[in-house]
Amino acid sequence: MTENALEARGKVFIGMGTCGLATGAGEVKTAVEKWASAHGAKVDITPVGCIGYCKAEPIMDVVTESGVRVSYSNVTPDVAGFILDEVLVHKNYKLDGVLGQFKNGKAPLPGIPMIDDHPYFRKQKKYVLRNCGIIDAESITDYRAHGGFQGLERALGMTRPQVIAEVLKSGLRGRGGAGFPAGKKWEFALASKNEKKYVICNADEGDPGAFMDRSILEGDTYSVLEGMMIAGYAIGANEGIIYCRAEYPLAIERIKKAIEVMKAEGILEKPTGASGFEFTLRIKMGAGAFVCGEETALMASIEGRRGMPRPRPPFPAVSGLFQKPTIINNVETLANVSHILREGAESFSSMGTQNSKGTKVFALTGKIANAGLVEVPMGITLREIIFDIGGGIPNGKAFKAVQIGGPSGGCIPAEHLDIQIDYESLKTVGAIMGSGGLVVMDEDTCMVDMARYFLAFITSESCGKCIPCREGTQRLYEILDSIVSPYAKMADEEENLLRFNRVLNMEALSQVIKDTSLCALGQTAPNPVLSTLHFFRKEYEAHIYDRKCPAHQCKGLLTYAIDTNACTGCTLCAKKCPTGAIVGEKKKAHYIVDEKCIRCGTCRDVCRFNAVSVS
Amino acid sequence: METTHQAKPIEEVIAKYPKTRENLISILQEVQAEYGYLSRESINTISGYLNLPSSKIFGVATFYNQFKLNAPGKIQISICRGTACHVKGSLNLLDACQQQLGIAVGQTTKDGLISLETVACLGCCSIAPAMMVNGKFFGRLDKKKLEGLIEKWRATGRVEE
Numbered sequence: 208m209t210e211n212a213l214e215a216r217g218k219v220f221i222g223m224g225t226c227g228l229a230t231g232a233g234e235v236k237t238a239v240e241k242w243a244s245a246h247g248a249k250v251d252i253t254p255v256g257c258i259g260y261c262k263a264e265p266i267m268d269v270v271t272e273s274g275v276r277v278s279y280s281n282v283t284p285d286v287a288g289f290i291l292d293e294v295l296v297h298k299n300y301k302l303d304g305v306l307g308q309f310k311n312g313k314a315p316l317p318g319i320p321m322i323d324d325h326p327y328f329r330k331q332k333k334y335v336l337r338n339c340g341i342i343d344a345e346s347i348t349d350y351r352a353h354g355g356f357q358g359l360e361r362a363l364g365m366t367r368p369q370v371i372a373e374v375l376k377s378g379l380r381g382r383g384g385a386g387f388p389a390g391k392k393w394e395f396a397l398a399s400k401n402e403k404k405y406v407i408c409n410a411d412e413g414d415p416g417a418f419m420d421r422s423i424l425e426g427d428t429y430s431v432l433e434g435m436m437i438a439g440y441a442i443g444a445n446e447g448i449i450y451c452r453a454e455y456p457l458a459i460e461r462i463k464k465a466i467e468v469m470k471a472e473g474i475l476e477k478p479t480g481a482s483g484f485e486f487t488l489r490i491k492m493g494a495g496a497f498v499c500g501e502e503t504a505l506m507a508s509i510e511g512r513r514g515m516p517r518p519r520p521p522f523p524a525v526s527g528l529f530q531k532p533t534i535i536n537n538v539e540t541l542a543n544v545s546h547i548l549r550e551g552a553e554s555f556s557s558m559g560t561q562n563s564k565g566t567k568v569f570a571l572t573g574k575i576a577n578a579g580l581v582e583v584p585m586g587i588t589l590r591e592i593i594f595d596i597g598g599g600i601p602n603g604k605a606f607k608a609v610q611i612g613g614p615s616g617g618c619i620p621a622e623h624l625d626i627q628i629d630y631e632s633l634k635t636v637g638a639i640m641g642s643g644g645l646v647v648m649d650e651d652t653c654m655v656d657m658a659r660y661f662l663a664f665i666t667s668e669s670c671g672k673c674i675p676c677r678e679g680t681q682r683l684y685e686i687l688d689s690i691v692s693p694y695a696k697m698a699d700e701e702e703n704l705l706r707f708n709r710v711l712n713m714e715a716l717s718q719v720i721k722d723t724s725l726c727a728l729g730q731t732a733p734n735p736v737l738s739t740l741h742f743f744r745k746e747y748e749a750h751i752y753d754r755k756c757p758a759h760q761c762k763g764l765l766t767y768a769i770d771t772n773a774c775t776g777c778t779l780c781a782k783k784c785p786t787g788a789i790v791g792e793k794k795k796a797h798y799i800v801d802e803k804c805i806r807c808g809t810c811r812d813v814c815r816f817n818a819v820s821v822s
Numbered sequence: 823m824e825t826t827h828q829a830k831p832i833e834e835v836i837a838k839y840p841k842t843r844e845n846l847i848s849i850l851q852e853v854q855a856e857y858g859y860l861s862r863e864s865i866n867t868i869s870g871y872l873n874l875p876s877s878k879i880f881g882v883a884t885f886y887n888q889f890k891l892n893a894p895g896k897i898q899i900s901i902c903r904g905t906a907c908h909v910k911g912s913l914n915l916l917d918a919c920q921q922q923l924g925i926a927v928g929q930t931t932k933d934g935l936i937s938l939e940t941v942a943c944l945g946c947c948s949i950a951p952a953m954m955v956n957g958k959f960f961g962r963l964d965k966k967k968l969e970g971l972i973e974k975w976r977a978t979g980r981v982e983e
Contacts, residue, residue, distance in 0.1 A: 226949050229959035261948030415904030415943035453851070453888055454944055456957060494847055494886035497942060511846035513885040572906035572947040579948050610905060644947070646905045660908050664942065670885075785921050807917055812965070 256426015258340025339426030363480030378564030383537030434541030612641025615731030617738030676729030904943030
């Protein structure tokens with residue numbers, strides 16, 4: 208081994224985004240360092256962001272002797288040492304868990320597939336995520352080497368209306384949810400005459416089930432900041448604020464570092480370009496309020512007040528933060544801007560559909576084989592995303608629905624899987640693009656429970672300013688709760704009848720909330736109810752008429768029972784039952800006392816004879 | 823467990839911020855980072871510093887989920903209740919956690935060691951169900967894994983690095 212030691216100089220990339228770290232990337236890094244010192248070798252470790260294939264995390268790339276970067280999946284600390292031994296010392300690259308090699312102009316290694324041909328990446332088109340998982344997000348040199356700041360340079364060589372025209376031409380629409388053309392927003396802000404204007408980057412990614420903004424901020428920090436500067440130049444603003452949620456500590460740390468580096472390099476706070484454009488950037492941490500993703504609430508939060516929306520107009524582009532003209536763009540939108548300005552509008556508008564140009568990043572999660580972040584051209588079908596890229600539903604279960612657009616979106620059932628994804632066609636099935644969270648559900652997910660879950664989320668996140676949202680969503684939640692609760696919970700017969708009365712009013716109430724709420728949070732809050740009611744009415748009926756939950760999820764409607772023939776009387780379930788609801792003698796069949804049972808399912812989990820059944 | 827970190831006096835913590843309302847949330851965040859929560863005394867001090875009624879400060883502090891008005895435990899467990907985690911069974915996880923600790927969400931164990939909360943979404947949806955404990959992320963959890971972790975923390979009294 209010692210002879211080989213000196214040769215074993217290597218370069219290693221480890222995916223160290225939040226999900227990489229949570230699955231053990233930190234331990235992998237320690238293992239690589241240990242390996243290096245044990246072998247007396249010098250190994251450069253570059254921490255990179257997330258490549259999006261989260262299922263295979265931790266991912267480690269090793270650069271081979273011939274300079275080809277090969278990616279390995281599911282790397283544990285033990286495996287890391289083994290991979291380094293094989294790749295750097297024994298020159299053996301074909302190992303289990305190899306994802307593929309990256310194209311880099313050099314002769315490809317024989318016998319190892321290209322990573323672009325991997326089923327997970329084949330149908331993807333990396334535009335905004337191109338650098339995530341590839342470059343060292345903290346290195347401005349690395350960013351520059353990948354074309355960084357060329358977009359800004361080009362923009363500074365153009366007039367302001369020219370920059371806006373370029374963005375308009377690209378057809379870029381806001382990636383935060385509503386899909387308003389980014390260039391239009393900028394036009395309004397440019398037209399507002401004021402000495403002080405603001406650019407805000409909305410990094411308060413509150414949608415549960417979406418994490419593309421975090422990934423971009425962690426994996427390609429500078430591209431977002433560059434996009435903000437371009438936006439600032441275009442509308443004539445000299446101050447930018449990134450409003451980032453506090454739940455993303457790694458992203459916040461990276462942004463802070465990046466701002467310091469840009470200051471030191473003279474990009475910020477110093478006149479740049481021919482026009483002497485000067486820009487300052489600062490970060491503001493959110494404090495955990497979903498409604499602050501709404502632009503007027505977000506501005507209230509920056510001003511140090513409760514994050515409550517206000518009526519529009521006046522729109523922020525006219526009177527926004529501190530009553531000055533302000534534009535608020537989402538992280539993904541701004542990152543796209545950098546690439547559009549560098550490569551020209553056509554590079555973006557050549558992808559996608561008539562009205563929805565470019566690519567969109569989706570967070571593919573839930574009951575799906577390959578959970579992760581995917582970037583696909585607009586116009587691709589849901590089926591392609593879920594089955595070709597996502598690998599379908601694990602454990603041989605059947606697909607039931609996919610929830611798109613977070614708490615404002617809807618559930619799309621199997622019969623609409625061939626729908627093309629763009630802003631307009633999603634609306635035809637009662638969903639919205641939203642920020643791009645795709646939560647896949649299989650036959651074990653109860654749709655009534657899903658609707659109830661979203662309403663519970665909305666009631667706790669509603670800011671309380673307007674009555675339809677504050678009271679209406681609460682009432683809607685109560686109706687859904689009564690549907691999944693057992694009879695015993697109701698005090699008297701009158702109550703029992705009343706709850707069916709309320710069920711009848713569910714749709715009407717939803718409509719009122721939609722029509723009369725102040726901001727988008729309330730206006731879209733009933734969407735999960737309406738869309739599940741539309742597509743899964745049978746499931747609601749089973750809950751209401753038969754008092755049954757077909758997916759066995761609603762605890763209030765379940766009864767646990769022990770099959771007396773299968774039970775061997777091992778007493779394990781009785782010992783584990785947290786409420787002592789299981790009785791029986793040793794070696795004899797046990798019974799569950801229904802009144803004491805809290806439906807936690809522990810007995811079913813621990814039973815080794817499959818004797819516990821649910822109905 | 824001994825804390826090696828000596829908390830600074832509150833005046834020192836907030837002195838670097840200009841005395842404008844705009845900085846209120848940042849000040850609250852910094853004070854909470856220093857002391858773990860916002861005590862009545864610290865809110866009164868901030869009130870004097872910014873020349874803002876403490877009712878306004880309570881208004882802001884109670885609006886945002888991040889702020890705590892009571893001292894949390896040494897180990898703060900935040901279980902993610904995002905959509906992906908919900909679909910993957912985070913409610914069962916939460917129930918199991920409450921049973922094991924004998925506390926409800928928002929409470930702290932009697933010995934002051936562990937407090938339990940939920941969080942809207944941690945943004946780790948691809949490794950659901952997830953939780954965050956003292957800033958460290960844990961993913962792909964199940965009941966067994968969680969129970970094991972809690973046992974370990976109870977025994978050692980800390981979350982190891």
